[in-house]
Amino acid sequence: MNVQAPELEKAEQEKQEIIKRYRVLLRAAGSVGNERRKLIRDAFEVALEAHRGTYRKSGEPYIFHPLAVAQIAAQELGLGPNSIACALMHDVVEDSDVTLEDIEMRFGPKIARVINGLTKMSAVHFEAGQSIQAENFRKMLLTISDDLRVILVKLCDRLHNMRTLASMSHSSQLKISSETLFLYAPLAHRLGLYAIKTELEDLSIKYTESEKYEEIAQKLAATKTQRNRYIREFIEPLREKLEAAGLNIFEIKGRPKSIYSILQKMKKQGIPFEQVYDLFAIRIIVQSDPQREKEDCWRAFSIITDIYKTQADRLRDWLTTPKANGYEALHTTVLGPKAKWVEVQIRSKRMDDIAERGLAAHWKYKASGSAQSTPQDATFDNWLARVKDMVENKELNALEFLDDFKFSLLSEEIYVFTPKGDIRNLANKSTALDFAFDIHSDVGAKCIGAKVNGKLVPISHTLKNGDLVEIITSQKQRVHEHWLDFVVTVKAKSKIRNSLREEKRNKAEEGLEILERKFRNAKVQFNDQMAQRVMRYFNQLSLTDLYYNIAIAKISKDDLEVSKILAPKDDKPSVEEAVAVGRERDAKPFVPRKNEEIIVGDDHELNYSLAKCCNPIPGDPIFGFVTIGEGVKIHRINCPNAISLMSNYGYRIIKAEWKAKFNYEKAFQAGIRITGIDDVGVVSRITDMISKELKVNMKSISFGSHAGTFDGTIILYIYDTTHLNELIHKLESTNKHMTVTRIDLA
Numbered sequence: 110m111n112v113q114a115p116e117l118e119k120a121e122q123e124k125q126e127i128i129k130r131y132r133v134l135l136r137a138a139g140s141v142g143n144e145r146r147k148l149i150r151d152a153f154e155v156a157l158e159a160h161r162g163t164y165r166k167s168g169e170p171y172i173f174h175p176l177a178v179a180q181i182a183a184q185e186l187g188l189g190p191n192s193i194a195c196a197l198m199h200d201v202v203e204d205s206d207v208t209l210e211d212i213e214m215r216f217g218p219k220i221a222r223v224i225n226g227l228t229k230m231s232a233v234h235f236e237a238g239q240s241i242q243a244e245n246f247r248k249m250l251l252t253i254s255d256d257l258r259v260i261l262v263k264l265c266d267r268l269h270n271m272r273t274l275a276s277m278s279h280s281s282q283l284k285i286s287s288e289t290l291f292l293y294a295p296l297a298h299r300l301g302l303y304a305i306k307t308e309l310e311d312l313s314i315k316y317t318e319s320e321k322y323e324e325i326a327q328k329l330a331a332t333k334t335q336r337n338r339y340i341r342e343f344i345e346p347l348r349e350k351l352e353a354a355g356l357n358i359f360e361i362k363g364r365p366k367s368i369y370s371i372l373q374k375m376k377k378q379g380i381p382f383e384q385v386y387d388l389f390a391i392r393i394i395v396q397s398d399p400q401r402e403k404e405d406c407w408r409a410f411s412i413i414t415d416i417y418k419t420q421a422d423r424l425r426d427w428l429t430t431p432k433a434n435g436y437e438a439l440h441t442t443v444l445g446p447k448a449k450w451v452e453v454q455i456r457s458k459r460m461d462d463i464a465e466r467g468l469a470a471h472w473k474y475k476a477s478g479s480a481q482s483t484p485q486d487a488t489f490d491n492w493l494a495r496v497k498d499m500v501e502n503k504e505l506n507a508l509e510f511l512d513d514f515k516f517s518l519l520s521e522e523i524y525v526f527t528p529k530g531d532i533r534n535l536a537n538k539s540t541a542l543d544f545a546f547d548i549h550s551d552v553g554a555k556c557i558g559a560k561v562n563g564k565l566v567p568i569s570h571t572l573k574n575g576d577l578v579e580i581i582t583s584q585k586q587r588v589h590e591h592w593l594d595f596v597v598t599v600k601a602k603s604k605i606r607n608s609l610r611e612e613k614r615n616k617a618e619e620g621l622e623i624l625e626r627k628f629r630n631a632k633v634q635f636n637d638q639m640a641q642r643v644m645r646y647f648n649q650l651s652l653t654d655l656y657y658n659i660a661i662a663k664i665s666k667d668d669l670e671v672s673k674i675l676a677p678k679d680d681k682p683s684v685e686e687a688v689a690v691g692r693e694r695d696a697k698p699f700v701p702r703k704n705e706e707i708i709v710g711d712d713h714e715l716n717y718s719l720a721k722c723c724n725p726i727p728g729d730p731i732f733g734f735v736t737i738g739e740g741v742k743i744h745r746i747n748c749p750n751a752i753s754l755m756s757n758y759g760y761r762i763i764k765a766e767w768k769a770k771f772n773y774e775k776a777f778q779a780g781i782r783i784t785g786i787d788d789v790g791v792v793s794r795i796t797d798m799i800s801k802e803l804k805v806n807m808k809s810i811s812f813g814s815h816a817g818t819f820d821g822t823i824i825l826y827i828y829d830t831t832h833l834n835e836l837i838h839k840l841e842s843t844n845k846h847m848t849v850t851r852i853d854l855a
C-alpha cells in the first residue's frame with residue numbers, strides 16, 4: 110500500500126529478521142524468570158546499538174553474528190542467561206565505542222570480567238601478517254581460570270565463525286581452520302564438548318583438506334541408505350530384548366562417525382574409505398536414576414553381548430574410571446549381522462547430555478542435586494590449576510607455552526601413590542622425574558632415581574596407574590638439559606627450563622666479562638650498541654646467547670677480534686632484516702630471494718625462500734611458514750607437509766601470494782612423472798619433445814621399465830603453472846596410453 114525506497118525496504122526486512130532471530134534466542138533460553146529475561150534483553154539492546162550499521166563479510170548485518178553465538182550458547186551448550194548476555198556482547202567492546210566501564214556499570218563486575226576476557230582474545234583477528242597468536246591466547250587463558258564462561262563463549266564464537274567461513278578469503282580460511290584444529294578442537298575435547306569438537310574438526314578439514322573432505326562426504330552420502338538399513342537390522346532384536354529386561358531405553362541410534370575421524374583412520378592405517386569398517390557407531394541411551402545408571406549400563410551390555418558376539422579386548426570401561434574430561438560410557442565392539450564389526454556405546458541419559466554438551470550440562474546436573482561430586486570434578490580442577498600455573502609462568506615464551514598447553518589438552522591421566530599413601534594425579538606416560546617435580550621443584554632438581562613398587566628404577570622410568578613411587582635424591586645432582594627429552598608434564602618441563610635458564614644467565618655473566626676485556630684491550634668503548642653489533646656479527650638471537658656461547662667457548666677467544674668485528678661489511682643486514690629472517694647470515698642452506706615474485710603477509714620486504722619439499726612455481730596456491738632461523742618458507746597449499754604444518758603450527762602461518770607481474774625469465778624447478786606402455790624409443794621421443802619442440806630445459810631424467818610398462822621422472826625448469834600444464838597436456842596428447850602428473854620433488 111505504501112511505496113518505499115528499496116533501501117528502506119531492505120532496512121525494514123533486516124529489522125524483522127533481527128527481531129525474529131532474537132525471539133528464537135529467547136525461546137532457546139527457556140523460562141528464566143523476568144529478571145534474567147531482562148538481562149538478555151538489555152544485552153541484546155547494547156549489542157544491537159553497538160553494531161548498528163556494520164556488516165559482516167557475508168553482507169549480513171553484524172548483529173546476526175552475536176545473536177548466533179548466543180543461540181549456540183543457549184541451545185547447543187545449554188548455558189544460562191549470564192553467558193547468553195556475554196555472548197551477545199562479546200564483540201561490543203572490541204568493535205564499538207562501548208567501554209568495559211559502561212558494561213560494568215550496567216551489568217556488574219562479573220559480566221564485565223567475562224567480556225574483558227573475550228575482548229582480549231579477539232584483539233588480534235586473523236588479518237594478514239598477524240601470524241603469532243600465542244601471546245594472545247595466553248592472555249585469554251589468564252581469564253579462564255577465573256571464569257570458564259570466557260572459554261565457553263569463545264568456543265561458541267569460534268564455532269559460528271567456522272560455520273560461516275565460506276565468505277572469508279582463502280588464506281583466512283586456511284589460517285582460521287588450522288588454528289581451530291590446533292587449539293579450539295582440543296580445547297572443546299578437554300572440556301568434554303564432543304559435539305562441538307567434532308563439528309569444529311569437520312569444518313576445519315573442509316578447508317585444510319578440501320578434496321579429501323569432499324570425497325568422504327560424498328561417499329558417506331552415497332552409502333547412507335545402505336548403512337541405515339543395516340543399522341535398523343542391527344537394532345531391531347536389541348530393542349526388544351532390552352525392553353523385555355525392564356530397561357527404560359531413552360534412545361537407540363546409529364550415528365555416522367565424523368569425517369575427520371574417518372580421515373584420521375584412513376591416514377593412520379593407510380587404507381581407503383571402503384576399508385574403514387566402523388563408519389558408524391550404535392549408541393544406546395538408558396534412562397535411569399543416578400543410583401542405578403551404572404548397573405543399567407552393565408545390564409544393557411550383557412544383553413547386547415548375548416545377542417552379538419564380542420571380543421574381550423574390545424571393551425572400554427569409562428564407567429568405573431571416567432576420562433579426565435568427565436566422559437563416562439561403556440564402549441564395545443561386537444560382531445553384527447553379515448559378520449561386520451560394529452562399535453556400540455552404552456550410557457545413561459545424564460552421561461549422554463554431558464558427553465554432548467560437556468561441563469555446562471555436568472554443572473546443571475550437579476546444581477539440581479541429581480549427581481554427587483564426582484572424580485571428574487577433581488581431575489578437571491586439577492587441569493585448570495595446571496593451566497593456571499602455566500599461564501602465570503612468565504619464563505615460558507609464548508610458543509613453549511602453546512606447546513605445553515596443547516599437551517595438557519590432549520593428555521589423559523594416571524593416578525600414582527606417594528609413600529605416605531597420598532594420591533597424585535599425573536599426565537599419562539609421566540616418568541619418575543615428572544613425579545619428583547610434581548612433589549616439589551627441589552625434589553625434582555635433586556632426583557637421581559626412584560623406587561617404584563619397591564624396585565629401583567632410573568629417573569626416566571615411565572609410571573603406570575596405581576604405582577607406588579618413592580623418590581631418591583642427592584645433593585650432588587643438578588638439572589640436565591637432556592631431561593627435557595623424557596619428561597612429559599608441563600610442570601617438570603617448565604621447572605627444568607627455568608633452572609637451565611638460570612644457569613645460563615649465570616654463565617653468561619662470565620662471557621660478558623671476557624667480551625668487555627677484549628674491548629678494553631682494543632681500546633674501544635663497549636656499550637649497548639656495540640653489544641648489539643657483536644651479537645649480529647655472530648648471528649646470535651639474544652645477548653644472553655652471545656655471552657653464554659662466549660663463556661662456554663662456543664665462540665672462541667680467537668674469533669673475538671674487535672677489529673674484525675667492527676670492520677665494515679658490504680652487505681650488512683639491517684636490524685629489521687636480521688629479525689625477519691632470524692639468523693640472517695647463517696642463511697646458506699636457503700637463498701633469500703630479493704622479494705621478486707612473492708608478497709609475504711602485507712609486507713613487500715619480507716625475505717623468504719621456496720620450500721624444498723614441494724617446490725612451488727608461480728601460479729600455485731601458496732602460503733608462508735615462519736621458521737625458526739630460516740625466515741619464511743613458501744609452501745604449496747597442497748604440499749604433503751602443509752597439513753601438519755598448518756595443524757600443528759597454525760599460528761606460524763602467514764599468507765603469501767605471487768605478484769601479478771615479475772620477471773618471467775626466471776625458471777622454477779618442477780617434477781613430472783610419466784607412466785605408460787613401454788615401446789621402443791619412447792624415452793627419447795618424450796625427451797626430444799620436451800627439449801626440442803616445447804623448448805623446456807630438463808635438470809634430470811630417470812626412467813625404468815617393468816613388465817611392459819615404463820615409469821619415469823623428469824625434473825624441468827618451468828615458468829609457471831600455465832606453462833607446466835600446457836606441457837603436461839601436450840605430452841599426454843601424443844600418446845593415449847601415457848599419463849603425466851606433477852610430483853613433489855623431495
Ligand code: MN
Nearest residue numbers: 174199200266
Ligand atoms: Mn565474534
